[in-house]
Amino acid sequence: MTNFLRRTPVIWTLFVLMIVIGAGFGYFRSDVGGVYLDTSSSMVQSREIIAAMTPEQRDMHFWVTVTLDTAFPLAYGGFFAAMALRYFSGLGGAAAMPALATIIVDLTENTVQALALHGTVDVLDTKEWLTPLKFGLFFLAAAIALVALMMAFVALFRRKQA
Numbered sequence: 001m002t003n004f005l006r007r008t009p010v011i012w013t014l015f016v017l018m019i020v021i022g023a024g025f026g027y028f029r030s031d032v033g034g035v036y037l038d039t040s041s042s043m044v045q046s047r048e049i050i051a052a053m054t055p056e057q058r059d060m061h062f063w064v065t066v067t068l069d070t071a072f073p074l075a076y077g078g079f080f081a082a083m084a085l086r087y088f089s090g091l092g093g094a095a096a097m098p099a100l101a102t103i104i105v106d107l108t109e110n111t112v113q114a115l116a117l118h119g120t121v122d123v124l125d126t127k128e129w130l131t132p133l134k135f136g137l138f139f140l141a142a143a144i145a146l147v148a149l150m151m152a153f154v155a156l157f158r159r160k161q162a
Contacts, residue, residue: 002085002092002093002096005078005081005082005085005086006082006085006086006092010082011079011082011083011086014075014076014078014079014082015079017071017075017079018072018075018076018079021068021071021072021075022072022076024064024068025064025068025069025072028060028064028068031057031060031064032053032057032060032061032064033049033052033053033054033057033061035049036061036064037049037050037061037065037113037116037117037127038069038109038113038131040127040131041127041128041129041130041131041132041135042127042128043124043125043127043128046113046116046124046127047116047122047124050116050117058117059117061113061117062114062117062118065110065113065114065117066110066114069106069110070107070110072106073102073103073106073107073110074103076102076138077099077100077102077103077106077141078099078103079145080096080098080099080102080141080142080144080145081096081099081100081141082096083144083145083148083149083152084096084099084141084144084145084148086148086152087148087149087151087152087155088144088148088151095144095148096144098137098140098141098144099137099141099144099145101137101141102134102137102138102141105130105133105134105137106134106138108126108130109126109127109130109131109134112124112126112127112130113127
């Protein structure tokens with residue numbers, strides 16, 4: 001699997017998917033009431049957001065969560081992990097761990113939110129630590145991917161000089 005993620009077409013595909021899916025959130029923002037649960041780590045605020053939604057908005061938010069917001073962490077996490085694996089050589093596996101952890105945490109948060117939006121179970125208390133953990137891991141993985149991108153540019157520059 002790591003060899004697959006290192007391939008240039010895979011990296012570009014994940015990058016494009018990350019951008020397109022991210023734009024999809026903007027497209028559906030008004031349909032979900034203007035605020036996504038992902039932006040709040042407060043259990044109280046999350047419950048208030050849900051309570052302020054119409055049934056249609058809650059339903060739309062549920063579907064955006066189980067479709068777009070399931071694909072999004074796979075795309076951005078896959079991209080971040082792929083960049084780390086490709087450009088950090090022997091340390092690539094370790095450098096990719098924050099990205100892989102972000103995927104797991106983000107999908108867990110999505111499950112919590114989908115259950116609450118559907119009215120099945122309210123475990124929104126977990127957002128108090130899940131959401132900050134998700135964002136912390138996301139920014140760490142993004143920083144690692146940015147360093148990998150800089151390493152790619154340096155390698156490209158050196159090849160051009162040779």
